[in-house]
Amino acid sequence: MIVNSSQGSxxxxxxxxxxxxxxxxxxxxxxxxxxxxxxxxxxxxRGAAPGTRETDLLDPANxxxxxxxxxxxxxxxxxxxxxxxxxxxxxxxxxxxETGYGRVPIVPAAVLFDLPxxxxxxxxxxRPNAEAGYAACEAASTAPPASGNVGAGAGACVGxxxxxxxxxxxxxxxASVRVGPWVVGALVACNAVGDVIDPATxxxxxxxxxxxxxxxxxxxxxxxxxERGNRPLPGTNTTIGVVATNAMLTKAQxxxxxxxxxxxxxxxxxxxHTTLDGDTLFALATGTENCPVDLMLLTVMAAEATALxxxxxxxxxxxxxxxxxxxxAAVEFQNEHGxxxxx
Numbered sequence: 001m002i003v004n005s006s007q008g009s010x011x012x013x014x015x016x017x018x019x020x021x022x023x024x025x026x027x028x029x030x031x032x033x034x035x036x037x038x039x040x041x042x043x044x045x046r047g048a049a050p051g052t053r054e055t056d057l058l059d060p061a062n063x064x065x066x067x068x069x070x071x072x073x074x075x076x077x078x079x080x081x082x083x084x085x086x087x088x089x090x091x092x093x094x095x096x097x098e099t100g101y102g103r104v105p106i107v108p109a110a111v112l113f114d115l116p117x118x119x120x121x122x123x124x125x126x127r128p129n130a131e132a133g134y135a136a137c138e139a140a141s142t143a144p145p146a147s148g149n150v151g152a153g154a155g156a157c158v159g160x161x162x163x164x165x166x167x168x169x170x171x172x173x174x175a176s177v178r179v180g181p182w183v184v185g186a187l188v189a190c191n192a193v194g195d196v197i198d199p200a201t202x203x204x205x206x207x208x209x210x211x212x213x214x215x216x217x218x219x220x221x222x223x224x225x226x227e228r229g230n231r232p233l234p235g236t237n238t239t240i241g242v243v244a245t246n247a248m249l250t251k252a253q254x255x256x257x258x259x260x261x262x263x264x265x266x267x268x269x270x271x272x273h274t275t276l277d278g279d280t281l282f283a284l285a286t287g288t289e290n291c292p293v294d295l296m297l298l299t300v301m302a303a304e305a306t307a308l309x310x311x312x313x314x315x316x317x318x319x320x321x322x323x324x325x326x327x328x329a330a331v332e333f334q335n336e337h338g339x340x341x342x343x
Contacts, residue, residue, distance in 0.1 A: 007175065007176065007177075007308075008144070008174070008175060008176030008177075008178075008185065009144040009145055009174035009175065009176055009185060009187070010033065010145070010174055010175075010176065010185035010186055010187040010242065010243075010244055010309075011141075011142050011143070011144060011145065011185065012176040012178070012183050012185050013176070013183055013184070013185045013244040013245060013246050013284075013286055014183075014246055014286060014288040015035055015036075015037055015039065015246070015286035015287075015288055016033055016034065016035055016039075016142075016185075016244055016284070016286065017033075017034040017036070017140040017141055017142055018031065018032065018033050018034070018140055018141070018145040018187065019031070019032050019034070019135075019136040019137055019138065019139035019140030019141065019145070019151075020136060020139060020145060020146060020150045020151030020152075020172075021128070021132045021133070021135040021136040021139060021151060022149075022150050022151055022154045023126050023127075023128065023132065023154070025122060025123040025126035026118060026119070026122040026123055026124065026126040026127075026155070027114065027117045027118065027119060027122070027149070027154045027155035027320065027322070028074035028075050028079070028114050028117075028126065028127060028128060028154050028155045029073075029074055029128060029132065029136075029150065029151045029152060029153075029154040029155075030071060030072065030073035030074065030075075030079060030082040030128040030132050030133055030136050030151055030152055031071075031072045031073070031136060031145075031150075031151035031152040031153075031172060031187065031189065032069055032070070032071050032072075032086055032133065032136040032137055032140060033069060033070045033072075033187060033242045033244070033284065034068070034069045034090075034137060034140045035066075035067065035068055035069060035284055035286060036068065036090075036093070036095055037286070038066035038067070038068055039066060039067060039068075039244070039284040039285055039286045039287070040065055040066055040249050040250065040251055040254050040284070040285040040287065041058050041065075041066065041067035041070070041106075041108065041251070041254060041282065041283065041284055041285075042058050042060070042251055042252075042254035042255040042257065042258045042282070042283040043055045043058045043108060043255075043258055043280065043281070043282045043283070044255065044258035044259045044261070044262060044280075044281055044283075045278075045279070045280045046262050046265075046272075046273040046279045046280075046281075047238060047239075047273055047274065047277035047278040047279035047280065048273075048274070048275040048276075048277070048278070049237075049238070049275070049276065049277060049278040050110065050238070050278035050279075050280050051076060051077050051079075051080065051110065051111040051112075051113075051238070051278055052080075052108070052109065052110045052111075052278075052280055053071075053080050053083050053107075053108060053109040053110075054067075054083075054106065054107060054108040054109065055108055055280075057106070057108075058108060058251070058255075058282075059251075060250070060251040060252040060255055064097055064106055065251050066097070066106065067106040067107065067108055067284070068090050068095050068096060068097075068105045068106050068107065069086050069090060069105065069106075069107045069137070070107070070108050070109065070242050070282045070284065071083045071086050071107055071108070071109035071110075071133060071136075072109070072110060072111075072112075072151070072152040072172075072187070072189050072240050072241065072242070073109065073110075073111045073112075073128045073132075073133075073152050074111065074112055074113075074114040074127075074128060074152050074153075074154060074155050074156070074189075075111060075114065075115070075127035075128045076111055076112075076113045076114070076115055076127075077111060078111075078127040078128070078129075079111040079112075079127055079128045080109055080111055081127075081128070081129045081130055081133075082109070082128040082129060082130060082132045082133030082136070083107050083109040083133055084130040084133065085129070085130035085131055085132060085133030085134035085135070085136075085137070086105070086107045086109075086133040086134070086136070086137055087105045087107050088130065088134055089133070089134050089137035089138070090105035090107070090137070091103070091105055108282060110238075110240040110278070110280040110282070111238070111240070112152065112156060112189055112191040112237075112238040112239075112240055112278070113191065113236040113237060113238060114154070114155030114156060114157075114191065115155075115236075116164055116236075116324060117155040117157060117320070117322055117324070117327070118322055118323050118324075119320070119321065119322050119323070120321075120322075120323060136151065144174065145174060145187070146316075147171065147172060147173045147174050147312050147313060147316035148171045148172065148173075148313070148316030148317050148318060149169065149171050149172075149316075149317055149318055149320070150171075150172060151172055151189075152172050152189040152240070153170065153171035153172025153173075153189045153190070153191075153313060153317075155191075156169070156170030156171050156172070156189060156190055156191035156313075156317075157169055157170050157191060157327060158170040158190060158191065158192045158193075158194070158195065158196050158206050158207055158269075158314070159192075159193075159194070159195050159196075159206060159207030159208035159209070159217075159219060160193050160208070160236075160237060161193050161194065161208055161219050161223065161276075162208045162217065162219070162222070162227075164324050165324060165325060166208050166209045166210075166211070166213065166217070167207075167208065167209075167327060168206040168207060168208075168209065168317075168327060168328050168329065168330065168333065169206065169314075169317040169318065169319065169320060169327050169328065169329040169330070170189075170190040170191050170192065170196075170206070170313060170314065170317060171189070171190060171313040171314060171316055171317035172187065172188065172189040172190070172313050173187075173188050173190070173308075173309040173310060173311065173312030173313030173314070173315075173316060174186070174187055174188075174309050174312055175305045175306075175308035175309040175311075175312055176305055177301045177304050177305045177308070179297060179301060181246075181289050181291050182245065182246065182247060182289065182291075182294070182297065182298060182301065183245065183246050183289075184243065184244070184245045184257075184298060184301035184302050184304075184305045185243070185244050185245075185305055186241060186242065186243045186244075186261065186264070186302070186305040186306045186308070186309040187241055187242045187309060188239060188240075188241035188265075188306060188309040188310045188312075188313055189239065189240050189241060189313065190239045190269070190310050190313045190314065191237055191238050191239060191240075192237055192238075192239050192269045192272065192277060192279075193236075193237035193271075193274055193276045193277055194207065194219055194220070194269045194270050194271045194272060194274065194277075195207025195208065195216070195218065195219045195220070195269070195270050196268060196269055196310060196311070196313075196314045196330075197267070197268055197269070197270050198268075198311055199267040199268050199307050199311075204216045204218060205311065205314045205315070205330045206314045206317070206329070206330040206333070207219055208222070209328075213328075214337055215337065219270065219271070220270045220271055223271075236276065237274075237276050237277045237278075238277050238278035238279060238280070239265055239269060239272070239277065239279050239310070240278075240279070240280045240281070241261070241280075241281050241282070241306065241309065242281070242282045242283075242284060243257060243258065243261040243281060243282070243283050243284075243302045243305060243306055244283070244284040244285070244286065245257065245283075245284075245285050245286070245298055245301075245302070246285075246286055246287070246288045246289040247285055247287070247289055247291075247293050247298055248285065248287035248289065248290050248293065249285035249287070249293060249295075249298075253285070253293065253295055254283040254284070254285050255283065256295060256299055257283040257285070257295075257298060257299060257302050258281050258282060258283035258302075259299075260299035260300070260302045260303050261281045261283065261302040261303060261305075261306040262279070262281055262303075262306075263303035263306075264302070264303040264304065264305065264306025264307035264308075264309075264310065265279060265281070265306060265307075265310065267303070267307045268306075268307040268310040268311055269310065281306070283302070314329075314330050315330060315331065317329040317330060317331075318331070318332070319332045319333075
C-alpha cells in the first residue's frame with residue numbers, strides 16, 4: 001500500500017514561488033521555480049545524457065552567483081525553448097542580473113524525454129515552448145504546488161529498461177524537511193529508466209512490469225540475473241529537480257547541497273544515474289535565514305527531501321491510456337494487483 005509520506009513542498013522555503021503549465025494537446029508541460037529576489041544557485045549533473053541550459057554559469061568558479069528562476073520541462077531538447085518565456089516574464093517584471101545596460105534574467109533549465117507518451121487524438125508535435133514557460137510563470141504562487149501528472153511530470157514514466165510497453169507512470173512531486181530554523185524543500189520530476197523505491201521500506205512502488213503486466217519485475221534484480229530487454233535510447237529518461245533552502249549559502253556550499261540531493265535519488269530510484277538517464281538537480285539558497293550555516297545538517301535534509309519528493313511524484317501519478325497502451329500508475333496498479341514482485 002502506498003502512503004504519501006511527503007510533508008510540505010518546496011514553497012515552504014521563503015522567497016520561492018512555483019507554477020505549472022500542462023499542455024492540452026499532449027501529455028507534456030513545464031514547471032518553474034521562481035526566485036524573484038534572486039537565489040544563490042548551483043547544479044549537479046549525474047546522468048550521462050542530460051538536456052540543460054545555463055548550467056556552466058552555476059559553477060562556483062564563474063561570475064554570476066544568483067539565479068531568478070529554474071525551469072523543469074518535458075519535450076526533450078525542444079522543451080528548453082520554454083525557458084525563453086520565463087526570461088521574457090522576468091524581464092517584464094524588471095527582474096534580472098544588473099549589467100548597467102539593463103537587467104538580464106538568469107534562468108537555468110533541464111528537460112526530460114516524454115515524446116513517446118501520446119494519447120489518441122493528441123498532437124505528437126506539441127511541446128513546451130516559450131508561451132508555456134510564460135504561462136507557468138503567470139501561474140506561479142506560494143501555494144503548495146500540485147504533484148503527479150502536471151507540468152514537467154505530465155508525460156513522465158518510470159521502469160523502462162525492458163521496454164515502454166512494460167513501464168509505469170512517473171510524475172512530479174514535492175516535499176520539505178524542517179529542522180530548527182532550517183527548511184529544505186524539493187521539487188522532483190521523475191522520468192527514470194529504473195524503478196522507484198520507498199526508501200523507508202525498500203518496497204518497489206512503480207517500475208518495469210513482468211511480460212504479462214501483472215507484477216512488478218524488480219529491474220535491478222532482473223538485470224543482475226542476466227535479463228536484457230529492448231533497452232531505450234540514451235537520453236530518453238531523466239529525473240530532474242530543484243532542492244532549495246532558506247540558508248545563506250555560497251555557490252560552493254549550494255553545490256554541495258545539490259550533490260547530496262542526488263543521494264536522495266539513489267535511495268528512491270534503482271538503478272539511478274545511468275548512462276540512459278540525464279539526472280540533473282539544481283540547488284537554490286534564498287538566504288532568508290542568516291543563522292550560522294550547518295552544512296552537514298542541510299545536506300542530510302536535502303537528500304531526505306529529494307527522496308520524499310520522488311515518492312510523492314509516484315504516489316500522485318495516475319493511470320493513462322496512450323497509443324503505447326495503458327500505462328498504469330502505482331496507486332491503481334497496487335489496488336488492482338496488490339504488491340507483487342516476480343520470483
